[in-house]
Amino acid sequence: MDIIVCIKRVPEVAEIDLQVDQTGKGIQDEGLVFGVNDWDNYAVEEAVRIKEKHGGKVTAITVGPAESEDVVRRALALGADEAVMATDPKSEGSDGYAIAKILAAVIKDMTYDIILTGALADDDGYAQVGATLAELLDIPHATLVTAIEIEEKRVKVKRELEGGMEEALDVATPALFTIQSGINEPRYVSIMGIRKVAKKEVATLDLNAVGLSPDQVGAEGSLIFVEKIFPPPVGEGAELLEGSPDEVATKVTDIFQKGGVI
């Protein structure tokens, strides 16, 4: 069972005060910490688990700036066998569709049984690239997958629906699945583990090498554009409870009492 897993380098934004950059279309990168997209982390773990159980090879692929090498190296440390990075300044500004085109160009000549991606990415949150890639490769797909069971030439998956419900599907391979968070418990990757794979080769491909022309990617090859970004409008918002810890605790307890729960 040969598995391809597509991963993305994203900024960590929890508890970070994001600022709009000078172009008005992106965020200021300075001081941000980047890492692998959370959903992709689950996808890599799932790929490695399938390999451990059924044999085969795991190839991690990323599309992005040269710094993205970090996330494929991390995937190697986690148990991936090979790593590919498609990087080219001309691809900057690609939308989800253009990214899927690059991935499809990288993957089209590879052999595989299953492709895994994260269900969505922490940064753009399009939830679009995986299913688009499946269409470009003309293979079946299922999104928001919460369980994978491999059978001969078929895969039984569960998909997350709304309200805690799921549906079970039976899909023929080769197929693509987008992985929902919580499908597994990703193993911890130590610095030692990453050092161990420091000498492993990461195949680095530019646009030319994947067989795409500049007009197929970047803004020119995209179908949507972020015109501007802005912080969410602040509504009325919460009344802030401030003061010493004891004062705050008193105020909260008053609210409980007013609400009739104590």
Added chain:
Amino acid sequence: MAEILVLMEHRQGEMKEISLEMLSKGQELADKTKAELTAVLLGKGVASMADRVKGFCHHTLVVEDERLTNFNSEPYQDVLSFLMKERSPSLVLIGHTAIGMDLAPPLATAAGVPLATDCYEIEVKGDAVIPYRQMYAGKMCAEVHFKKAPCHMITVRAGSFPAEGLQEINGAVEQVSFQFEKDYAYKKFLEYVEAAVGDVDITQADVIVSVGRGIGDPENLPMVEELAKLLGGVVACSRPVSDKNWLPKERQVGTSGKTVKPKIYIALGISGAFQHIAGMKNATTIIAVNKDAKAPIFSVAHYGIVDDLLKVVPGIVAKVRERKGA
């Protein structure tokens, strides 16, 4: 005349709220772009649903077939591709739901139609349709422009538009026949798997003490359980906590978990992703504790404490105990 197609969403014979939400926005967009509004209903035995929506649009197209009984992106895509080719709509609206996420990207790609996903607002400026969506876990909003094309597609975030107050347009139901050429053996729906039933039903609780990523470690849960117990409530959580198995899935509040409406909802270390807020925003009183003053949870909370929950909760526990004289 231009036409806006809206995909009706249903599961197990039940129309989903998002269908009406999209029709309500669709009415406004149809008005502004001088288009006709058309509901598309794919399924088997969906006549009563068609009757329910036909009054709100100019046309209600119904395609009935065994293969459409339960959602499967493959036959859905074939039927919608056919309808889009036949009718050349200017805009297609689909929910950003488990259905839409599986369907819209391949459908748009195959049709060569620009797609903007997970949009919470849609404006019309001149002859352009401008969708708005969120990025960076809800910390930024984005105005999105489409590449010029005869047709655009938008997936709509649930809960973005009202499902009530729709105008009566009184269109008619039109049955459309579609010749399926495949049996879709390569992607088969098997069954629905109902949510696990746990020992505690959080939807019945008057007080919910809910924890998120900020709890840091499962070792910190007893303190939260103690607070819940003192208040006669239950402990619930946001997605990151159930993803890590620190609490069972049935305690998760949000679109993929439970929708709750307690008297008091205490959000501890929950940043307030849209999916979580959708599950608890109707609580009578919401108190949020989070280190990040810009966390979206503070925009729905009535009271906020900007601090580390691990520092705040013990003080509250002590004070409540004192007040109760226990």
